Amino acid sequence: MNETRPEMHPTISTFARHDGCLHVGGVPLTRLADRVGQTPFFVYDRSLLNRRIQALRTHLPDEVALHYAIKANPMPAVVQHLAGLVDGFDVASGLELKTALDTPMPAEHIGFAGPGKSVEELAQAVAADVVIEVESLGEIGRIAELARRQRLRPRIAIRVNPDFELKGAGMRMGGGPRQFGIDAEQVPQAMIVVAHSDLEFIGFHIFAGSQNLRSDILQQVQEQTIDLAIALSQHASAPVRYLNIGGGFGIPYFTSDTPLDVHSVGKNLGRLIRERLRPALPEARVIMELGRYVVGEAGLYVTRIIDRKVSRGQIFLVTDGGLHHQLAASGNFGQLIRRNYPVAIGNRMDQPEKEKVSIVGCLCTPLDLLADREYLPTAEVGDLIVVFQSGAYGLTASPVNFLSHPLPPEILV
Numbered sequence: 001m002n003e004t005r006p007e008m009h010p011t012i013s014t015f016a017r018h019d020g021c022l023h024v025g026g027v028p029l030t031r032l033a034d035r036v037g038q039t040p041f042f043v044y045d046r047s048l049l050n051r052r053i054q055a056l057r058t059h060l061p062d063e064v065a066l067h068y069a070i071k072a073n074p075m076p077a078v079v080q081h082l083a084g085l086v087d088g089f090d091v092a093s094g095l096e097l098k099t100a101l102d103t104p105m106p107a108e109h110i111g112f113a114g115p116g117k118s119v120e121e122l123a124q125a126v127a128a129d130v131v132i133e134v135e136s137l138g139e140i141g142r143i144a145e146l147a148r149r150q151r152l153r154p155r156i157a158i159r160v161n162p163d164f165e166l167k168g169a170g171m172r173m174g175g176g177p178r179q180f181g182i183d184a185e186q187v188p189q190a191m192i193v194v195a196h197s198d199l200e201f202i203g204f205h206i207f208a209g210s211q212n213l214r215s216d217i218l219q220q221v222q223e224q225t226i227d228l229a230i231a232l233s234q235h236a237s238a239p240v241r242y243l244n245i246g247g248g249f250g251i252p253y254f255t256s257d258t259p260l261d262v263h264s265v266g267k268n269l270g271r272l273i274r275e276r277l278r279p280a281l282p283e284a285r286v287i288m289e290l291g292r293y294v295v296g297e298a299g300l301y302v303t304r305i306i307d308r309k310v311s312r313g314q315i316f317l318v319t320d321g322g323l324h325h326q327l328a329a330s331g332n333f334g335q336l337i338r339r340n341y342p343v344a345i346g347n348r349m350d351q352p353e354k355e356k357v358s359i360v361g362c363l364c365t366p367l368d369l370l371a372d373r374e375y376l377p378t379a380e381v382g383d384l385i386v387v388f389q390s391g392a393y394g395l396t397a398s399p400v401n402f403l404s405h406p407l408p409p410e411i412l413v
């Protein structure tokens with residue numbers, strides 16, 4: 001029984017602690033729980049959002065516009081806060097579009113991407129005068145028809161399904177046959193269709209994948225993305241003024257993950273822009289769109305232990321939360337291997353990790369596992385369990401109606 005205990009996940013130590021209690025936004029977690037008035041809840045830390053954007057600004061080239069992909073966390077207060085820090089938003093639905101338009105962000109700095117935009121959503125986007133990132137020839141036709149009816153000339157960027165893949169990415173969204181974008185080989189034809197409609201072609205959107213922690217792979221993808229945009233621009237009827245090169249920056253979910261080296265990615269991107277992009281496309285505004293990297297580490301899911309039991313020698317801490325709020329932490333959001341998210345007992349941060357416990361939710365399914373046999377301090381009913389790395393694809397990517405529990409509150413501190 002001489003198992004080695006894993007080291008503490010680095011994100012846990014970015015939060016302050018006093019008298020054994022984790023602090024978020026300068027407030028003890030126990031007091032925050034009282035302030036919210038109920039558990040479970042999500043809390044997002046404004047100062048960590050600020051710090052993250054600051055770090056991105058430091059490492060990315062000055063001329064890269066930084067967009068926030070709202071689908072990672074669409075909480076209106078978070079989006080409002082980020083409106084003052086980033087250069088634009090990426091939206092993927094009519095409601096995300098509304099959330100973005102409710103902020104002071106100018107419409108021309110909002111991009112609307114996503115397959116299967118409904119005619120109603122497209123009509124809203126045309127009326128709002130945001131950039132529409134088109135995903136098919138059919139969609140170009142629908143937008144042209146709406147533009148005629150509204151007597152407007154929407155700005156169009158063509159989302160390209162690249163002819164390369166992002167290797168080692170958590171989620172691939174380009175290369176091979178995909179529902180996203182127009183295949184690179186069909187883009188010249190799509191540009192002819194756009195040029196013959198009353199639509200304003202402004203450039204390209206090329207997004208190859210998500211959750212990448214390897215700077216060498218991201219650098220290679222950015223190089224291929226820029227080369228592809230330059231090659232395609234030779235068929236364009238107007239200068240390329242807009243180039244959304246995607247993002248794909250990952251965050252370390254597990255102790256074995258190494259955080260992304262953003263400095264080297266930024267340095268290499270600066271070189272690519274100077275040496276390759278500028279000579280060919282002098283007018284192109286380069287945009288990076290990031291979701292998870294901006295908000296993921298700034299959010300916690302907080303849930304309370306309501307039962308403690310031992311089943312055939314294994315200790316279970318049963319909480320009032322679960323996968324209906326934080327599906328990804330249960331390992332059921334597309335992960336191939338289930339590993340534990342970083343977790344802690346928020347009111348026992350000063351106590352030794354004495355026992356191996358499994359943390360489960362309150363749903364009637366064995367899938368509802370928030371941590372599997374993790375070393376933690378001895379916990380009791382009433383203690384607060386914290387699941388870190390919960391700021392992105394938490395509540396927004398969870399089956400909230402499953403078992404009909406109420407929605408958890410979300411706060412920004």
Ligand SMILES: *Cc1c(COP(=O)(O)O)cnc(C)c1O
Pocket residue numbers: 069071072090113207209210211246247248249289290291292293392
């Ligand atoms: C989901 C998505 C993003 C954000 O991805 P993250 O992994 O959260 O950074 C960016 N762009 C597009 C087109 C997306 O679909």
